[in-house]
Amino acid sequence: MPDQNKSQKQTRKQDPDLATIVRTTQGSYRVIVGRDVVDGLGLELRKTGQEGRAFLIADEVLFPGPVRRAQEALERGGYETHVLALEIGESNKNLETLEVVCSWLADRRAERGDVVVAMGGGVTGDLVGFVAATWLRGVAVVHVPTSLTAMVDSSIGGKTGVNLPQGKNLLGAFHQPKLVLQDVGHLETLPPREMAAGWAEAVKHGLILDADLLDMFERLAPQMIALEGDGPVEAIRRSVAIKGEIVSADEFETGDRRVLLNYGHTIAHAIETVSGYGEYLHGEAVAIGMMAAAGIATRLGMIDSELVERQRRVLE
Structure with a gap:
């Protein structure tokens, strides 16, 4: 992909925090990597043309500081935000937790034009990504990974899923994100x-x-x-x-x-x-x-x- 790589290098000069542009059949998306880039979350999302409300679903360990910072960034971008704290781990990445999140979205009448923002490690991204893939047959999702494994691996590529008693990630879908934003500062803790x-x-x-x-x-x-x-x-x-x-x-x-x-x-x-x-x-x-x-x-x-x-x- 020499032409694509050359184009990405030129874009990187203009936007030094841009790590790559992923091109898929579901659309292309930018992956932003840097320090304090979470402060630009709302503005970066606006660049994608995304309208509607933002439903920020985050690992509860990120409350209140990091989540509040992301919420304020979304609001600066002009988004009405709703926030859900999720107690999430591999043991409850399952249908029960999926139902909790979907019921929360239903209570707030989330629509197809809205966006779901997943903030946390790989487990959070897997589950929230699957919620986005299935809610109203698919809504936009943004990943804000806060673990290193999620940054370099699971937040990119569109893999989503939940576990069943019979095995891991048996229920899942490919659902590419609208944007991936990785703030290296989240790794410090x-x-x-x-x-x-x-x-x-x-x-x-x-x-x-x-x-x-x-x-x-x-x-x-x-x-x-x-x-x-x-x-x-x-x-x-x-x-x-x-x-x-x-x-x-x-x-x-x-x-x-x-x-x-x-x-x-x-x-x-x-x-x-x-x-x-x-x-x-x-x-x-x-x-x-x-x-x-x-x-x-x-x-x-x-x-x-x-x-x-x-x-x-x-x-x-």
């Missing part, structure tokens, strides 16, 4: 374990498609961990751009391109299933899965042990 899990997903993108990104992780590891300087923001932007490029090329995972994103995931999903989706964070399981996959590749003679050791050092 994340526990170190969650940060490490998120960086594992970003490292995966470097391993599969961007050697320069992998070099960046090796050179700037202390900055990444401490979220200091420009390194972390640039690493997230580059990781997001890789995810966006692959989604644009293989939106519904019907070709070979998007399978690259599943590096380490075969074993990771097995680990999560056996452990009951509670013992390991997703990024932790992916890191283990990537090391296992690299070990298998070495035994098959596909890669050398030096590359495996390099991967291990970066993931540590």
Whole structure:
């Protein structure tokens, strides 16, 4: 996609917080990454042409500060806002919670021209995205991910879903967002374990498609961990751009391109299933899965042990 990449580089010069533009059959959308960008949420949403009211559904741990800040930004953009605090985790990403959210929308008579804003980690984005995909047969959704894993992975690509007793994400839909806005400042309160899990997903993108990104992780590891300087923001932007490029090329995972994103995931999903989706964070399981996959590749003679050791050092 040389022409598309050239166009995106030119746009980045005009808008330095723009990480990528994802192009899909449901429309194109911008992914904004930077510090304090949440203050421009309403204005960025206006640029998409979105009208109506904004229904902000957020993880309750983000109340009151971050949610109030996002609400005020939406109001500055001219949106009438309604806010719902959601107690959400993998254990209640289910039909019961889905009904709670949909009933809340029904009580407020949310219409097809309105927009749903998901603010939180990957679980929040999955569930609220599925609400948007099914409410009145589909309304616009905006993702404001606040975990690193959600930023570099789940907020981009349109995957939504809820769990059933029989398995994870068995009920879901592809529903692309109108906008993805990632404020790196939201990461400052994340526990170190969650940060490490998120960086594992970003490292995966470097391993599969961007050697320069992998070099960046090796050179700037202390900055990444401490979220200091420009390194972390640039690493997230580059990781997001890789995810966006692959989604644009293989939106519904019907070709070979998007399978690259599943590096380490075969074993990771097995680990999560056996452990009951509670013992390991997703990024932790992916890191283990990537090391296992690299070990298998070495035994098959596909890669050398030096590359495996390099991967291990970066993931540590």
